[in-house]
Amino acid sequence: MIIAFWISLFIIIYTFVGYGLVLFVLIKIKRIFTKPQVFILVPDDLPNVTLLIAAYNEEDIITDKVNNTLGLNYPKDKLQIVFITDGSSDRTAERLRNREGITLLHEDTRAGKMAAIKRAIPFINGDITVFTDANTFLNKDAILELVKHYQNNKVGAVAGEKRILVEEKADASSAGEGFYWKYESALKKWDYELYSNVGAAGELFSIRTALYQPVESDTIIDDHMIAMRIAEKGYTIAYEPNAYAMETASANTKEELKRKIRIAAGGIQSILRLKKAANPLYYPVLTFQYISHRVLRWTITPFLLILAFILNGLIALNDGTLLYQMLFAAQILFYLLSLLGLFFESKNIRIKPFFIPYYFCVMNYAVIAGIIRYFKKSQSAAWEKSRRK
Numbered sequence: 001m002i003i004a005f006w007i008s009l010f011i012i013i014y015t016f017v018g019y020g021l022v023l024f025v026l027i028k029i030k031r032i033f034t035k036p037q038v039f040i041l042v043p044d045d046l047p048n049v050t051l052l053i054a055a056y057n058e059e060d061i062i063t064d065k066v067n068n069t070l071g072l073n074y075p076k077d078k079l080q081i082v083f084i085t086d087g088s089s090d091r092t093a094e095r096l097r098n099r100e101g102i103t104l105l106h107e108d109t110r111a112g113k114m115a116a117i118k119r120a121i122p123f124i125n126g127d128i129t130v131f132t133d134a135n136t137f138l139n140k141d142a143i144l145e146l147v148k149h150y151q152n153n154k155v156g157a158v159a160g161e162k163r164i165l166v167e168e169k170a171d172a173s174s175a176g177e178g179f180y181w182k183y184e185s186a187l188k189k190w191d192y193e194l195y196s197n198v199g200a201a202g203e204l205f206s207i208r209t210a211l212y213q214p215v216e217s218d219t220i221i222d223d224h225m226i227a228m229r230i231a232e233k234g235y236t237i238a239y240e241p242n243a244y245a246m247e248t249a250s251a252n253t254k255e256e257l258k259r260k261i262r263i264a265a266g267g268i269q270s271i272l273r274l275k276k277a278a279n280p281l282y283y284p285v286l287t288f289q290y291i292s293h294r295v296l297r298w299t300i301t302p303f304l305l306i307l308a309f310i311l312n313g314l315i316a317l318n319d320g321t322l323l324y325q326m327l328f329a330a331q332i333l334f335y336l337l338s339l340l341g342l343f344f345e346s347k348n349i350r351i352k353p354f355f356i357p358y359y360f361c362v363m364n365y366a367v368i369a370g371i372i373r374y375f376k377k378s379q380s381a382a383w384e385k386s387r388r389k
Contacts, residue, residue: 039149062092129212196237198237267294
């Protein structure tokens with residue numbers, strides 16, 4: 001029982017903190033022997049780019065998205081803008097129709113985002129395809145910052161950064177999601193510096209169009225799968241924090257939980273399908289990063305949190321050693337702080353430090369719920385739109 005407890009605790013700490021520390025040390029060592037690549041953009045040598053935006057019932061924000069897109073700092077003769085609005089039943093398509101500089105693809109049938117992307121591929125004429133969501137806004141130099149990495153022939157995809165707009169007095173969804181993405185961004189920077197990112201967020205990422213490989217139409221997290229299939233071909237996924245997509249947090253924790261459960265269901269689906277990424281015989285460093293950064297989070301670690309709590313309690317009661325009693329007390333305190341975060345949210349009391357433990361617990365509960373939903377075959381590939389602030 002004691003051995004099982006320490007193994008569980010080690011994996012938990014490694015998953016959420018230890019891997020980041022290992023990465024930090026490895027890149028410090030790498031910097032001694034190699035210098036970071038410097039990219040110089042020559043306007044005449046910029047590649048043709050297609051910006052592909054899938055939008056579903058986004059009439060309230062679509063005009064702002066168009067204005068943001070048309071204002072991007074990239075040569076207009078080298079930028080194709082494609083909106084695909086399949087299944088939208090509001091005025092999204094109507095507000096895009098006849099807009100200068102925009103190609104609109106629309107069908108009344110809704111078959112999911114992956115099916116929409118597949119339908120759009122034949123219309124793409126860019127050497128680089130940039131994917132972004134309709135409810136996010138890009139910084140002006142986002143495309144320039146993404147495409148510079150393609151000067152490195154080993155790069156097959158480039159992920160941008162997701163930034164959550166957090167109010168000073170934020171609620172649980174804003175504070176927790178904002179903190180999570182700041183930590184994730186740091187890990188992604190170090191992942192790429194070591195070798196490669198292990199996925200991409202749909203808010204902003206790009207690929208070499210020629211490397212696009214169709215993924216199954218029932219794919220739940222298409223952005224991650226598209227990028228990882230390219231990594232499985234031996235290319236790296238770069239990360240560029242100066243290309244970023246900004247969006248508000250989920251409207252509340254219930255909406256964020258819905259989103260996280262869907263991602264978790266897609267996570268276990270992707271793990272079952274990305275067999276080369278998990279096999280160290282192909283690309284050992286990628287496998288190390290993939291298992292450490294993704295697989296552990298999306299599989300055993302949330303269950304180990306429960307196991308470690310139960311085992312720690314049993315050991316503390318039976319053993320009586322001060323160390324185990326202190327560890328158990330620390331766990332109880334952490335979960336009490338999480339419950340306090342839940343209480344504060346219900347009362348609309350906004351104290352950010354209490355929301356981080358709460359968000360951590362919500363995130364891990366979502367993984368368990370997502371795994372159950374996936375194996376019960378109750379998770380649709382069609383995007384479930386979350387309300388945002």
